[in-house]
Amino acid sequence: MQCTGKDTFASLCTKGQTHLRRQNIDQLSNVQRGFQRNATKVWRPSTLLEGEDRIILVKDDPGMGKSTLLTHLAKQTREFHPNIWIVRVNINNYTSILHGIKTNGFDEKVAIELLSEAAQIKETEVAQLEKQLFNYIYNSTGNMAVLIDGVDEVSPHYTNEVIQILRIMTKTQIRKIWVTSRNSVKDQIEQEFQCQSYSLTPFSVEEQTSFLVKFWNQKFSHINQIT
Secondary structure (H helix, E strand, O other), X not given: OOOOHHHHHHHHHHHHHHHHHHHHHHHHHHHHHHHHHXXXXXXXXXXXXXXXXXXXXXXXXXXXXXXXXXXXXXXXXXXXXXXXXXXXXXXXXXXHHHHHHHHHOOOHXXXXXXXXXXXXXXXXXXXXXXXXXXXXXXXXXXXXXXXXXXXXXXXOOOHHHHHHHHHHHHOOOOOEEXXXXXXXXXXXXXXXXXXXXXXXXXXXXXXXXHHHHHHHHHHHXXXXXXX
């Protein structure tokens, strides 16, 4: 049976309307996803391995206890996942490296050297085995979580350099990359890595007291064992 011109036109119109509806639905979904990303979520994870995104952006104002909470999360992660190598990077301590990237151009090796330096991997013959193990973990097993703190302190001068370093880290097998920042670079990181920003639920007074007591007890216990 052959279609008439009228039937063909009607069919084309129907297909066109269906296509437009799908486009509108897709655009609406993209807008909704973008809105969800832009809206900072309040969260209280138990370890550094939680969360759907690989890059987790923690956004809070100064004095909200981000560092204390991340220290607690790192401790919890070591307790429940002892095979995870946790590397904490205070990016403000590496402005000379960031300046070198800005001045001389980016080299992928620099990002890994920064990570190794933060993990206190020594460049000696004795430490070669440790360095090989470190490289194997972030390249193959992925049993590593990285905390990058203080991004807001080096922005806006080195924001692009920090993002370049994050790009390289995403090419490795590192399981989770946590980044703490304020509003100044939140939008750039969200847009670049399509990640969700979070505001961590702060400790209550009781939780802060409990955390500090445990911390100092462990510290003094370690000192007593040495003496």
